[in-house]
Amino acid sequence: MSYLEAIRLALAQIRAQKLKSFFTLLGVAIGVTFLIAVVSIVDGMGKYMEDDLVGKIITKNSFQLRRQPNINMGDVDESEWRAWRARPRITEDDILPVAAVLPPDVKWAYEGTDALSVESRYANPRKVLVQCVDGQWFEIKNLGVQEGRLPSPQEYAMGTPVAVIGEETKNHFFPGVSPIGREIRIGNIPYTVIGVAEKQGSAFGISMDKFLIVPYKTPAHRLVNRFKVIDGMTIQASSETQLAGTMEIVRQVMRTRHKLRPGQSDDFSMQTADAALAFWKKIRGFLVLAGIALPAIGLLVGSIVIMNIMLVAVAERTREIGVRKALGAKRADIMSQFIAESTTLAIIGASFGIAAGFGLAKLIAALSPLPASVAPWSVILGVTVGAGVGIISGVYPASRASRLDPVAALRQE
Numbered sequence: 209m210s211y212l213e214a215i216r217l218a219l220a221q222i223r224a225q226k227l228k229s230f231f232t233l234l235g236v237a238i239g240v241t242f243l244i245a246v247v248s249i250v251d252g253m254g255k256y257m258e259d260d261l262v263g264k265i266i267t268k269n270s271f272q273l274r275r276q277p278n279i280n281m282g283d284v285d286e287s288e289w290r291a292w293r294a295r296p297r298i299t300e301d302d303i304l305p306v307a308a309v310l311p312p313d314v315k316w317a318y319e320g321t322d323a324l325s326v327e328s329r330y331a332n333p334r335k336v337l338v339q340c341v342d343g344q345w346f347e348i349k350n351l352g353v354q355e356g357r358l359p360s361p362q363e364y365a366m367g368t369p370v371a372v373i374g375e376e377t378k379n380h381f382f383p384g385v386s387p388i389g390r391e392i393r394i395g396n397i398p399y400t401v402i403g404v405a406e407k408q409g410s411a412f413g414i415s416m417d418k419f420l421i422v423p424y425k426t427p428a429h430r431l432v433n434r435f436k437v438i439d440g441m442t443i444q445a446s447s448e449t450q451l452a453g454t455m456e457i458v459r460q461v462m463r464t465r466h467k468l469r470p471g472q473s474d475d476f477s478m479q480t481a482d483a484a485l486a487f488w489k490k491i492r493g494f495l496v497l498a499g500i501a502l503p504a505i506g507l508l509v510g511s512i513v514i515m516n517i518m519l520v521a522v523a524e525r526t527r528e529i530g531v532r533k534a535l536g537a538k539r540a541d542i543m544s545q546f547i548a549e550s551t552t553l554a555i556i557g558a559s560f561g562i563a564a565g566f567g568l569a570k571l572i573a574a575l576s577p578l579p580a581s582v583a584p585w586s587v588i589l590g591v592t593v594g595a596g597v598g599i600i601s602g603v604y605p606a607s608r609a610s611r612l613d614p615v616a617a618l619r620q621e
Contacts, residue, residue: 232554233556234510236507236514237560238561239507240507240560241503242568244562244586245568269447270445270480271442271454271479275297275298297438299438300318300437305461314445316343319440320433322337322431322432324394326338326381326394326420328392328393334381340429345442354407355386355387355403356401356403371394372422375417394422394431399426424438459474510557510597511597515602518601518605521549522605522609525609546609547603554601555598557594558591
């Protein structure tokens with residue numbers, strides 16, 4: 209018997225036994241639904257972490273020179289944390305020596321950041337992330353404005369009290385009015401709003417538009433850090449090939465300034481986006497495996513249900529099997545028919561599960577901060593798992609049916 213003929217007979221049996229077929233489909237569909245949902249969410253989180261979130265903090269072909277890593281995605285024990293805290297601060301005196309050795313096409317900026325009390329005449333005071341920046345900060349971050357303008361070189365140099373605010377900051381402090389040209393106060397220091405930054409969105413439910421950016425030399429930097437202390441520098445190479453060389457140049461300058469001897473570890477951090485994502489890439493595979501464990505239980509239950517229903521089908525169709533054998537059907541024909549039935553049932557269930565899994569992943573993404581990305585390979589995985597469940601759970605019933613004695617089977621009432 210051809211495989212297509214086996215599938216045709218399988219579909220006929222599914223239509224004839226709708227209730228049994230429904231319960232068979234349900235077990236596989238539920239397992240595949242959660243499998244696709246888990247894979248989609250983990251894949252979406254991975255793409256978001258790798259392409260979006262870290263990219264906004266540490267941009268392409270760039271690194272951050274800081275006292276300690278800005279993004280800690282692994283377990284940091286207490287001794288390591290204490291060692292970081294004992295490191296010397298990055299200061300304003302480090303800026304020019306570092307900038308002096310950089311190639312002409314390399315961009316750099318420095319900043320100091322803290323959550324400060326901000327207020328306006330239109331809203332109550334609120335803590336906002338205040339970023340005091342200088343250099344090519346907006347270019348490195350690839351951040352523009354949707355309204356107004358960015359600070360000019362003269363405003364950076366003179367420390368003019370102007371500010372670029374995020375969209376959420378605008379909505380809170382200037383409800384219903386344009387913020388451009390209006391006053392906003394940082395720790396009771398008046399600033400003039402000159403721009404509203406492009407919308408950044410949110411990261412796992414945390415808004416990335418609740419900020420206020422001012423030139424570093426304005427008075428607010430005294431509220432952010434101690435005298436002459438900066439959070440760090442961001443340095444962007446012109447290409448990926450130039451990045452490693454640029455990092456080594458900066459490393460040597462900082463080691464000289466900190467009077468480190470050969471063999472001593474760096475007492476500063478230089479973090480790239482790849483380094484920040486190293487821990488995430490390690491745990492991503494474990495998350496997928498852990499997330500598959502629960503759907504695997506559902507699929508195991510589904511395979512048991514399929515096997516039991518197929519065993520019942522063999523018992524109910526004993527006479528039919530006897531007739532087919534008496535008419536010349538071989539053992540392989542009987543096996544292929546029952547395996548085709550169980551596989552067809554499982555694949556149909558998996559197809560429903562794939563559709564439901566996509567829907568569940570999108571629903572979770574819409575109702576929670578978890579992103580979801582439907583990977584094409586997850587569809588192949590769902591179909592493969594469904595077919596595998598069908599074949600495995602159908603082998604024993606098919607083998608039992610094929611071994612029936614035709615004479616005894618024809619006597620079965």
